[in-house]
Amino acid sequence: MAHFVFNPFHLEYPQYNLPLILGFILLVALFWSKAKPAASKSLAGRAEKVQAEIERAESLREQAQRVHDEYAARLAAIEREHQEQRDRSAEDARRACDSILADAHETAELIKRRAEEEVARERTRQRILLRRQVVEMTVAAAESAIATLQTDESQRVLIQAFTERLGSRPMEKN
Secondary structure (H helix, E strand, O other), rough: OOOOOOOOOOOOOOOHHHHHHHEEEEEEEEHHHHHHHHHHHHHHHHHHHHHHHHHHHHHHHHHHHHHHHHHHHHHHHHHHHHHHHHHHHHHHHHHHHHHHHHHHHHHHHHHHHHHHHHHHHHHHHHHHHHHHHHHHHHHHHHHHHHHHHHHHHHHHHHHHHHHHHHHHOOOOOO
């Protein structure tokens, strides 16, 4: 059996190596001389397109940043305005509450004053009624006393008591 060794750099015909290498070099040189300008031109065009796209993207990014900044400024202004509105509303509500409380206190004071006045009037009215009742009772008692004193017997007793008092007193000289 024959022994076979695979070696990718093993050349069976070494005499053809030099012409093969020279042909390859010539082919590369020919390709380089003819294809390089076209490839350079194509690559330069592509580089210009890439650069234009980069500049366009940068321009769009700057424009987007400006729009973002504008919206951020608008949003900040809206938030400030909203906060100012909330502050104004809170202040208006506080003032309204204070006004309502002041009105309620005034109304309560007015009601209290009217009640005190009503109580004073009622007290005066009751005093007048009480005085009338006392006067009526006094008049009734006086009428009763007078009625009891108008009898002959009571008149005699009164006269006798009066004369006894007069008799027991020493007489004054004028």
